[in-house]
Amino acid sequence: MECLENSVVGRLLLPLWYVVWRWYEGSGLCRFLRGVSRVWTRWFHGSALMDLLVRDGIFPKAWRDSFFCALAETLINLPAAILHWIYRKGKFLFDHSFFAQLGFAIGNQTPAAIGWLMVGIMLYPYEHWDNRYSLLGFLLMAALLVMGGMRNRNLRVDLKSVGPYPLIFAGAVFLSWPVSYSSTLSMRFLFFHITAMLCVGVTVSAVEHVDDLKRLAGFATLALFGTSAYGVVQRIQGVEVNYSYVDPLLNEGMPGRVYSVFENPNAFGEVLVMLIPLAVALVLCSRSWWGRIGAVCAAAVGVIALGMTYNRASWIGAVFAAAVFVFLWNRRLIPAFLILGLCAIPFLPDTIFNRILTIFNLEDSSTSSRFPLYAAALRMIETRPIRGAGLGTDAVRLAIKDMNLYHGTAPFVHSHNLYLQIWLETGLLGVVSYVAAMICGLKSAAKACKLHCPHEVRLITIGAAAAVAGILVDCLADYLWNYPRVMVIFWFLFAILLSGVKLARRYAQKAEMGGAGL
Template identity: 80%
Template sequence: MIILENSLLGRLLLPLWYLLCGWYQGSGLRVLLRGISALWTRWFHGSALMCLLVREGVLPRAWRDGFFCRLGETLLNLPAALLHWVYRKGKPLFDHSFFSQLAFAMGEQTPSAIGWLMLVIMVIPYEQWDNRYSLIGFALMFLLFLAGGMRSRALRLDLKSVGPYPVIFAGAVVLSWVVSYSSILSQRFLFFHITCMLCVIVTVSAVERTGDLVRLAGFASFAMFCTSAYGVIQRIQGVEINYSYVDMSVNEGMPGRVYSVFENPNAFGEVLVMLLPLAVALVIASRSRWGKLAALCAAGTGVIALGMTYNRASWIGGVAAAGVFVFLWNRKLIPGLLLLGICALPVLPDTIFNRILTIFNLKDTSTSSRFPLYAAALEMIKTRPIRGAGLGTDVVRLAIKDMNLYHGAAPFVHAHNLYLQIWLETGLIGLLSYLAAMISALKAAAKACKLRCPQEVRLITIGAAAAVAGILVDCLADYLWNYPRVMVVFWFLFAILLSGVKLARRAAQRGEMGGAHL
């Protein structure tokens, strides 16, 4: 605050801000908004929706102490248990070995290594990117975690915190490869999913302290700042209009869409929707002035870059994410958020405002061209509703071509809808388990936000939950996993959400135990 007050901008704007705050404190608008907030809060706390959000499902509740969870953890941790047995047998040798001690110390810093890996994944330009980097990286994270677990029995793969539905979805993914229309075409996509499975299980298992969670959110926010700043530089330098991304007949005057290092502006917009709420959470949660300023710079640059992508689905997803964030953080601010959104519309740049107006314009070819895609996808689902066509977009395209189900002008790439594409690839079991995993995680986050836990854990969990909710809305109009590294970012975000829930529950349990001893 002192930095802002001493700056030229602060000296110009702060007196105006203080004047507006003074007027607001004694205004009828404040009384009206506080009344609406109080009414909303009383209604919501007694509503069926609130009960649905906080009630834990039967399967997740039974999973933590169930036979299958214990069996799965035992099998997954068998290599670590064997390594720990070897360590105990040769403890003097390992304790006096420099390289052994280095490996153990590095293994205990797996969360930091994951943060660096995700930074690399998110900033390498598309032209230099290879999807094998993600698989190799998380395989190394798995081995690093095993190295740490060789000495410490506390470092074990935590299937309990992952929950049953992601495990069922992982099984559905493997099964869809087995029964695929073409298992050879599906094999490459199986490795993409294995990368994401490793990302989730290792990240959730490695995060044991509040600092680990804050560090991961910080790395993600820094990566977003780097890609967003590069996107802003692209806009300054000028971006050539790609007519396959925009219908200029209804978007007259719109400049080229910024894509940063992701080749596709839609993919870039989706990454921003997933990472922006984490940066906002750090703005609020950071205890240092410089930490708040850094997070604010990341969030501000990300918002600017999101506007420059001209990705309508991501804009809607971003609004949904903002609504969920405020809803979980402080529901009294919801009327103010709505008022702010309405007031912001007149000051939007003309190109962005006009782009918003085309969302429901069926004359826009980027909108109308999706209806033949949806029709072909639904016909394919009717043909193989339970098992799906098989894993990956390649095999789906082949099946639809062989059955002559698509009759659009543009080539069929994917269904332009994540949920339809998951159903196409993994069948009904895959779709239902995926939806259950997302809903269960969001419900767990909503409940965890009410627990007594460190402020950083609460806010990062809120940010991750808001980001997941926002991208799920975004995915109604696009296929998020068309780019495998964007798919990795999504599951990394999901892992942060589960990690936040885990830490919040542990903090609440420690508080209850401390209260019981007193």
Template identity: 45%
Template sequence: MFSIRESFLFSLWAALCGAYEQSALHRLMAALGRGCERLMDGSRICGFFFREGTVARSWGNSGTCRTLSALVNLPGALLHRLYRAFQAQFDGSVFARLAFSMGEETAVGEFWVILALWVIPFERWNNAYNFLGFALLLALFYVGSMRRYSDFRLDVKSVGPYAAGMFLAAALGVVFSAYPGLSARFLMYHATCLLCVLVTVSAVRSTGDLKRLTAGGSGVVLISSLYAVYQRIQGVEINKSFVDMEANAGMPGRVESFFDNPNTFAQVLILLLPLVLGLALCAKRPVFRLASFGIFAVGAAALGMTYSRASWVGIAVAMAAAVFLWKPKLLPLFAAG
């Protein structure tokens, strides 16, 4: 079978990388990168934004955190007591063991929920489905904690005080709202987001879980971007509510994939493309790395077809942050590019 390592392009790339490692340009870029790192490490401004505040430091040992943790884990504790009371019956049941195994793999279930949430066309989706999906994931997590309650509990501490405070503010907004019915709809949006965060930080317990969840995001990017490319090939009718015909004469229609708005589609790509790139960088097998880079390329092309200029700037900033976290010494080269 033909191997990529035996190809001429791979040999040329390896030769170029070797020449670059020994070049004065590499030494200059490495020196600039080290200088940037020293400036950031010694910067009071960066230190102010990166430091952990007093509220965050004291959150884990606070009475509020312990109380909330006990409340959200109460169903799991009760189910665990039920399991201990009838352990022999549960362990002897094939269906119970299957349910326990599924609960312990809640991160895989979240993969499918995220995929459905973004890939099902907008006109066939209801925002109540989002809440229902994450509520089912929460129930699945409780099933997993029924057998492993000691080390499989909802992690309120890692959620942090600010997400909890935001949800409390949203709940109080309903109480004091002049239109409680309308405000309750927004509360459901915030509850969905809170459930997403709570389930994610609790269910993702290993690097493998994180890779599975990131693979779900990659699936979203691939499917929605391929459909966007199909839209471009078929031709997209210009929607005058999205295109200023006077300022953008001759501009083609903007792809929107499964979404109702090209800007919404672009924002989704901004969220997920850095995760796809991260998956490519940490993939151990060449075939997975190549597939991830291919998905990233298709997603980047779809982002360009949205003609969402603010999103173009946003992805550039996101990529700069990714380069900073990956190899800070490449920041000057990235800025020049």
């Protein structure tokens, strides 16, 4: 603050800010907003929604202390346990070996390695991308975790923190392959899901300290700035209008939609919805001015790029993410957030405002074309409600074609709804366990935000929870996993959420033990 006050900008703007703030403190608007905030807070604390958020789920709570969880962790950590036994037997040799010490040191830096891997995944150009890079990368991360765990017993696969529902969903994914309408077509997609499973398991297990969590959020923010800046450069250079993405009659004058390194503007918009809340969290929790300035730049460029995608579902998801962020951070600011949001509408560019007006316009071709997709998906679900059509869009598309269930004009690629598509691919068990995993994760994050934990853990957990909530709303109108690396980014975000919950609980337990000791 002192640096800002002594700067030229500070000397010019701070006196004006103090005048405005003093006026606001004594104004009727301030008294009105505070009154609304008090009423809102009292209502919320006595509401059913509050009860839903704070109530522990029976199954997740029982899972952490169950025999099955202990057995699963023992089996999956058996290689690391054997290596640790070897290390203890040859401790003198390993401790005096340069290469062994180098391997242990690299293994202890697995969170940083994961961060750099995700930067590469998010910034690599689409035309040169191969989805095998993600799989090989996370296999390497798993090897690093085992290498570090040879000496450090804390580096173990942590299934307690992952929770039961993601594991059930993983089981549903594996089961959907052999019962697929075409197991050959589903094989490729099975490896995409295995990559996501490795991402969640290794990331949650590797995060042991608050600095690890901040590092992952920092790498995500770095990737946000890089991909967003490239999207802005695309707009400056000019993007050709693709009429398969937009109805030219209802969006006259709208420029081409930017897509950065993701080929599709919808995919780019979804990535931005997932990353911007993490950057905002870093703005609030960074201890250095340089860190805050960097996070502000990344978030600002990300918001600008999000507008340039003209992705309506992502705009709605971003607004919902912002509301969840404010709600978890400081509920008293909800009324002010709503008022500021309404006041910002007149300042939107005409092309964005006109695009918003087409959201509920059924004459828009990109909207009306989705209803035959939904109808075909529901017919397919009626045909195979329990086991689904099989893993992957290719198997689903083949089944719908052979059964003549789709009667639209545009080609059937996917159902344009994540939840319908998961049901189509993995059956009833898959969609139920997926939704349960998301709800349980968000509830755990909401509770973790109230625990006694470091400021950074709380805010990054809030950012991850807001991003997950926003993208879940976005996915009501699109299929997030159509691009496998966007799928990896989603599960990486979910892993950050689970890691934040894990650390918050750990710090809260330490605080309770310290208090009990006193």
